[in-house]
Amino acid sequence: MWERFFEKFVSSHVGSLPLSYSQENFEKCFRDLVDLGLDVVPLPQLRDFVSMYVEPLVEKGLVERSKGFYKASEEDLAEADHVTPVIPELELVYELSSKYGVQWLRVPITGTFTLASKIYLGDPSRGIRASALSSKELVVESLSKYVGNIVRAAIEAEGRVIVIDEPILSSLVGRRVTLFGYSDDEIIEAYESELKRARGLLRGTHVCGRVSEKLVSMLCEVDRLEFLSHEFHDTPSNIELPWRRLLEEGDKFLSPGVFSSRSAEVESIGEIASLARKVLKVVGLERVNVFAGDCGLGGLRGVERAYEVSMSKLGNLVRAVELLNKEYGLP
Numbered sequence: 001m002w003e004r005f006f007e008k009f010v011s012s013h014v015g016s017l018p019l020s021y022s023q024e025n026f027e028k029c030f031r032d033l034v035d036l037g038l039d040v041v042p043l044p045q046l047r048d049f050v051s052m053y054v055e056p057l058v059e060k061g062l063v064e065r066s067k068g069f070y071k072a073s074e075e076d077l078a079e080a081d082h083v084t085p086v087i088p089e090l091e092l093v094y095e096l097s098s099k100y101g102v103q104w105l106r107v108p109i110t111g112t113f114t115l116a117s118k119i120y121l122g123d124p125s126r127g128i129r130a131s132a133l134s135s136k137e138l139v140v141e142s143l144s145k146y147v148g149n150i151v152r153a154a155i156e157a158e159g160r161v162i163v164i165d166e167p168i169l170s171s172l173v174g175r176r177v178t179l180f181g182y183s184d185d186e187i188i189e190a191y192e193s194e195l196k197r198a199r200g201l202l203r204g205t206h207v208c209g210r211v212s213e214k215l216v217s218m219l220c221e222v223d224r225l226e227f228l229s230h231e232f233h234d235t236p237s238n239i240e241l242p243w244r245r246l247l248e249e250g251d252k253f254l255s256p257g258v259f260s261s262r263s264a265e266v267e268s269i270g271e272i273a274s275l276a277r278k279v280l281k282v283v284g285l286e287r288v289n290v291f292a293g294d295c296g297l298g299g300l301r302g303v304e305r306a307y308e309v310s311m312s313k314l315g316n317l318v319r320a321v322e323l324l325n326k327e328y329g330l331p
Helices: 023-036 051-059 088-099 112-117 124-130 136-153 184-198 213-219 236-240 243-250 269-283 306-327
Strands: 040-042 064-066 069-071 104-110 160-165 202-206 227-231 253-257
Touching: 023 040, 023 088, 023 306, 051 104, 051 136, 088 104, 104 136, 112 136, 112 184, 136 184, 160 184, 184 202, 184 213, 213 227, 213 243, 236 269, 243 253, 243 269, 253 269, 269 306
Parallel strands: 040 104, 104 160, 160 202, 202 227, 227 253
Antiparallel strands: 064 069
């Protein structure tokens, strides 16, 4: 199925890196990712992946930043779908992808449910119960359209790979119960709303952590998704799901995480390739592509030489994918 997009296995990165945000650092990261040989080069996320997409709502006066939290009223947040966001990183990355001749650009966009989990309608001390997730209509009808407006801003040219990042979904959707009573159809509807403007592009979603069969089955029903990105290194139990059946039923392919995004230890080329082979054997050659790490690498901030560690991990990923291509006789 992935051969409609790629002729071989490809390497990529979820997005975040452990450097502070500046235009200079943004270009340095992008250039370094290109130089490593990543096939699908991501927009480097150097700002928090929630704040970079919530700040346009702050600028419009619909969300308030207070004591390290984002707060809003239901009435104000209901107007989010009218906001056309300006994301500085998107404008920068278009210039850089042209400058460095990038064929495939990965644009990570934080999804509706994760954004909602970080915007509080009530007292933040009550945790997720006070977040916008508690208002299903607000999430599905307004915030999903706002994320759709971000997607529209991200599809300026060909070669875009649009990825909706939804780490909260692994907690929201359990094996049997979905928090706040969201139905499968409501979650699917939010995805369809987000991605409808990206017709004709390669579209995926990234959900880290342990994922349930219920969640994967639901994601496979989203018509506007081509691939699912999940972690397999730090959560090896994810391999136990019936991937082949689920992916075939939904006509999707899997983008597996094959090195740790939490540990500062640099996995060897052999270790990365070994886990990739295991995934290929279980899932099926024709349903696996776009190898990456388990998640972004921004969590390594504070680790000694965190940026160099990140580049070493990604460099070994590139070489492991090249090794796989040779083994399987791909171009």
